[in-house]
Every structure is written in C-alpha cells, then in structure tokens.
C-alpha cells in the first residue's frame with residue numbers, strides 16, 4: 302500500500318507559550334510534506350484576528366500551503382468577506398468555509414443582521430470572488446442538527462454545488478462509519494473528494510466529551526479499551542495503535558489522503574504518520 306497524503310489542522314495560539322507550541326508542532330510535522338495545513342477559526346468568531354495573524358505568519362514563514370477556516374458567526378457579510386479579502390491579500394488561497402456553531406449561551410445558530418444565513422450563502426459569495434479553493438465540513442455520524450442522514454448528505458451536496466471542491470469530515474471512530482457515508486455520498490451524486498478527518502486521541506475523557514457534543518458515536522469497545530489502558534498507564538500506546546489501525550483500515554478501503562486534527566500536539570500524529578509510511582522528506586543536500 303502506498304503511503305497516504307496527509308494534511309494537518311492547527312488552532313491559532315492565544316498566548317506566547319501557545320505560539321511556541323504551534324511553532325514546535327509545525328517544525329515536527331512540516332517535514333512530512335503535508336498537502337496543506339489549516340488553521341481554525343474560534344467558536345463564535347472569537348479568534349478572528351488570531352486566525353488571520355497565524356494564517357499569514359504560517360503562510361509567510363513555513364512555505365506550507367495554508368488554508369484558513371472561516372465561519373458565518375457573529376459577523377455581517379461585509380465583515381466576513383473583508384476577512385476573506387485579507388486572507389487573499391496575504392497570499393492565502395484556500396478556505397475551509399463553515400457556518401459555525403452558536404456562540405456560548407445560545408442553543409442554535411442565528412445569523413446577525415446582515416450576516417450569512419448559512420454555509421451555502423457563504424460558499425456562494427466566496428466562490429464568486431474567484432480567489433479561493435473552498436473546502437467544507439461533512440458529517441459521517443450525521444450532524445446533530447440534521448433532520449435525517451439523507452438531509453445531511455443533501456445539504457453537503459448543496460455546499461459542493463455552491464462552489465466548494467472538497468469536503469473534510471468530522472472525526473469518527475470506525476472506518477465503516479466513513480465507508481457507509483462515502484457510499485451514501487456517491488449514491489447522492491457527490492463526486493468531490495471527501496477527506497476523512499482523523500482525531501488522534503490525546504486524552505480519552507476529553508475526546509469522549511467532545512464526541513458527545515458533536516454527535517459522534519462512541520463504540521463501547523473503545524471506551525472499554527481506554528478504561529483498561531488508563532488503569533495500566535498505557536493510554537498513549539493504545540491511542541497510537543488505535544489511530545494507526547483506523548487509518549490503515551481507511552487506506553485498505555481506498556482512502557489515499559488523511560486530515561489530522563493535531564490539537565497543536567504533534568507527537569501522536571507524527572508517530573501514526575510514520576507507522577503509515579509517511580516519513581520526513583529530507584533534502585538530500587542537507588544530509589550529505
């Protein structure tokens with residue numbers, strides 16, 4: 302089996318210490334030659350300036366292909382497109398376009414006056430600028446707000462038809478979840494690539510809580526395995542093995558590109574990549 306293509310998600314640092322952590326993460330993972338790296342946009346639009354600065358700095362200093370996340374939350378159309386314009390001005394030509402979640406204290410997304418009402422409107426407007434390759438989110442376990450699995454897939458198709466060219470999935474725990482989703486997408490006439498989003502499990506309790514909030518199904522065997530591993534102090538080994546097996550199963554089913562949610566912690570992602578045959582691309586001139 303050929304080694305897969307990889308890409309990595311980071312979040313923007315909010316302190317000096319976090320900036321160093323992101324820098325270290327980039328140093329560890331960039332030799333793996335990612336197709337692109339992406340930088341998240343804080344929930345509720347809270348990291349707007351930090352995202353812009355992190356994206357511009359990464360683009361300028363790392364030589365990596367950087368994609369900026371952008372949501373519709375808490376901003377007018379004009380403000381959101383203004384941020385996209387700043388990305389383009391900085392040379393960033395890839396965007397992960399999202400509706401976003403409701404800000405803290407609200408239980409449903411509601412657009413501000415003059416804001417994009419949903420992700421399709423955002424994608425249409427970004428697409429009309431002609432400046433960006435647009436990726437969107439997809440939900441193998443179904444988005445918690447979706448009326449049905451089919452409605453969720455129809456909405457994904459609407460996002461792709463609006464001008465997006467690729468989808469990245471929410472994380473999931475079993476390869477079959479992805480395969481079922483991929484098959485249903487094909488049946489719905491979706492031809493765009495769907496990149497599986499992989500979350501290496503740094504901390505089982507945190508991951509389990511996050512999964513519950515996202516509507517990601519948690520298999521009993523996984524919960525049991527981490528319970529035992531935590532008791533015996535070998536959670537890290539289990540996390541590496543489980544993530545590697547998930548990726549390997551996906552590759553066995555024809556997947557050739559994987560998107561890792563790194564949480565700005567590079568070690569687990571690096572170890573899994575190495576196990577999958579993704580090794581550092583070192584310039585031979587530097588070795589001699």
Ligand code: FAD
Pocket residue numbers: 340341342343344345346370371372397398399400401402419420421437438439440444446447448452453456457469470471498
């Ligand atoms: P959409 O796909 O537009 O909507 C979510 C679901 O609601 C749809 O799947 C559909 O079933 C239903 N729906 C919504 N509107 C309609 C409609 N008009 N008609 C029919 N159905 C509808 N959040 C952040 O805040 N910052 C980030 O940087 C960030 N990055 C992410 C990256 C990825 C790859 C993913 C998968 C998620 C990310 N999120 C991020 C989380 C995301 O904001 C939430 O999952 C949010 O609730 C949905 O955003 P979306 O663009 O996928 O929504």
